[in-house]
Amino acid sequence: MHKDQGKTGGVKGYFPKSHLHVLGCTTLLCFSFGYIWYVSSGTSSKVSDTTSNTQDFHKIKRPSNHILEDLLQIELPRMIYTKPQILKPSRSDVLMMTPWFAPIVWEGTYNSEILNEEFRQRNVTVGLTVFAIKKYVVFLKTFLETAETYFMVGHRVNYYIFTDRPEEVPKVALKEGRNVVVLQVQNYPRWQEISMRRMEMLSYFSQQRFVNEVSYLVCVDVDMKFNDQVGVEILSDLFGTLHPGFYAAERRSFTYERRPASQAYVPRDEGDFYYAGGFFGGTVMEVYKLTKQCHEAIMVDKANGIEAIWQEESHLNKYFVYHKPTKILSPEYLWDDNLGRPEILKKRRFLAVRKNHAAIRNK
Ligand code: UD2
Numbered sequence: 001m002h003k004d005q006g007k008t009g010g011v012k013g014y015f016p017k018s019h020l021h022v023l024g025c026t027t028l029l030c031f032s033f034g035y036i037w038y039v040s041s042g043t044s045s046k047v048s049d050t051t052s053n054t055q056d057f058h059k060i061k062r063p064s065n066h067i068l069e070d071l072l073q074i075e076l077p078r079m080i081y082t083k084p085q086i087l088k089p090s091r092s093d094v095l096m097m098t099p100w101f102a103p104i105v106w107e108g109t110y111n112s113e114i115l116n117e118e119f120r121q122r123n124v125t126v127g128l129t130v131f132a133i134k135k136y137v138v139f140l141k142t143f144l145e146t147a148e149t150y151f152m153v154g155h156r157v158n159y160y161i162f163t164d165r166p167e168e169v170p171k172v173a174l175k176e177g178r179n180v181v182v183l184q185v186q187n188y189p190r191w192q193e194i195s196m197r198r199m200e201m202l203s204y205f206s207q208q209r210f211v212n213e214v215s216y217l218v219c220v221d222v223d224m225k226f227n228d229q230v231g232v233e234i235l236s237d238l239f240g241t242l243h244p245g246f247y248a249a250e251r252r253s254f255t256y257e258r259r260p261a262s263q264a265y266v267p268r269d270e271g272d273f274y275y276a277g278g279f280f281g282g283t284v285m286e287v288y289k290l291t292k293q294c295h296e297a298i299m300v301d302k303a304n305g306i307e308a309i310w311q312e313e314s315h316l317n318k319y320f321v322y323h324k325p326t327k328i329l330s331p332e333y334l335w336d337d338n339l340g341r342p343e344i345l346k347k348r349r350f351l352a353v354r355k356n357h358a359a360i361r362n363k
Pocket of ligand 1: 133
């Protein structure tokens with residue numbers, strides 16, 4: 001697969017111009033759509049100090065204390081549902097549990113009613129982080145609109161949009177308890193660098209800001225659309241997603257970084273799964289640890305004049321070999337229709353949007 005074809009190697013179509021939204025809006029207009037703009041200024045190497053625009057900052061409703069909230073007693077109400085059957089596993093066609101007892105999330109393996117009740121009682125706020133640097137802002141409208149329909153329905157959500165073009169972030173009507181926060185960050189000439197620098201920015205903002213505002217972070221690619229429910233069943237201390245191109249592959253086929261000179265190196269006799277760079281997350285603390293370690297490894301590689309084969313995705317995969325995720329999402333959570341519709345895939349929750357790499361990258 002050629003790197004410029006994209007990770008899933010799919011056919012990428014031309015993204016219609018009608019999706020280009022160059023909207024020079026006023027702050028007033030933004031708030032009328034229930035938006036919270038947080039546009040930070042300047043850049044310290046890559047990311048800005050977030051304390052500059054305090055008047056908007058205070059508009060974010062924060063959970064009272066998301067560390068202590070976990071200690072609150074959760075008591076379920078009376079609920080009527082089909083009982084689980086010990087001798088009849090809900091799915092027999094796929095692995096539902098890793099050898100380190102992390103559940104693998106497939107349609108049919110969980111009860112969203114129970115999970116929703118538990119997370120509602122904890123009043124959890126989820127941060128969805130997405131980068132739309134340079135021309136990738138064109139993907140935001142569909143991304144946000146579909147997220148409003150399918151992502152964490154009924155829960156509190158902060159969308160954190162990292163962009164170098166804040167004025168081009170489209171306005172989308174938001175449901176109650178949901179906010180958009182625009183974080184202005186710098187861009188880079190190479191798309192590989194943009195993709196990798198996400199680790200640095202995520203670790204910086206986790207420490208500076210997210211830790212005070214949300215319990216969990218979900219970190220995803222922007223050239224995607226939600227196509228079915230993605231809810232609290234995904235949440236756990238540390239979660240990764242099975243890459244749609246490799247979920248059935250043998251270890252030898254995983255596209256881990258194989259050069260020992262790189263910090264992302266994974267020996268051929270190690271590794272459980274091949275995880276996608278485009279969907280991972282966990283508690284703010286765990287995402288901070290992951291992104292900080294990956295960013296530092298990327299910087300060591302840079303100093304040594306080497307770049308991992310799949311940029312930060314390679315570093316993420318190395319991290320997961322030695323820090324096992326506590327939950328794993330099936331490819332339902334990151335699918336590309338160019339890969340067909342296998343029988344095991346009961347839902348396609350988050351789908352790659354066709355894109356023409358040549359027209360979109362480095363633009
Ligand atoms: C794959 C991975 C992606 C990352 C990348 C590294 C999946 C589904 N995707 O995606 O997570 O590991 O390979 O090579 O596994 N971006 C911008 N502006 C740019 C370029 C990138 O905002 O100019 C952001 C944007 O959020 C985009 C993401 O970086 O979704 C990943 O870049 P990509 O979508 O071009 O990479 P792709 O599809 O090969």
